[in-house]
Amino acid sequence: MAEQKKEISITVELDENNVPEKIDWNATDKEGEGIANCKAMLLSMWDPKKQDTLRLDLWTKEMTKEEMKIFYHQTLITMAETFENATEEHGMAEDMRDFISYFADEMEILKQ
Known part of the structure; x- marks a missing residue:
């Protein structure tokens, strides 16, 4: 049986002060075609070795x-x-x- 894979990509455009101005994302199984824009995101991932949560919380100036x-x-x-x-x-x-x-x-x- 073939191994299934999904991919999620996130691109963040920053201003000169490293403040997000634009957040775009795409995923292999996202509804609709093409890249989608969003104003905010919260991403949490569990690191089993460190028993710790890795976090990435971003929002744009327009939020x-x-x-x-x-x-x-x-x-x-x-x-x-x-x-x-x-x-x-x-x-x-x-x-x-x-x-x-x-x-x-x-x-x-x-x-x-």
């Missing part, structure tokens, strides 16, 4: 505070779902969702 609040809210929702699926820790996932609801209220993300 507004309101967009960042929504981005984090949606990321937290995904993290709770992933945590529950990976660990079957349903109670802790619900606790995370309680915090996410609090976060949304405090950041006034979900308009009534």
Whole structure:
């Protein structure tokens, strides 16, 4: 059986102060063709030898505070779902969702 491989590429254009101005990405199984643009990204990778998380958090100058609040809210929702699926820790996932609801209220993300 042939080995499957997927590829993700990220290109970051920086200004003279090394602040991201543009973030483009592509993936072999991304919906739609061609390179996509984004304003922010959070990338976390687990290093099993060091038992440590490697992180890359970037956002462009154009990312507004309101967009960042929504981005984090949606990321937290995904993290709770992933945590529950990976660990079957349903109670802790619900606790995370309680915090996410609090976060949304405090950041006034979900308009009534």
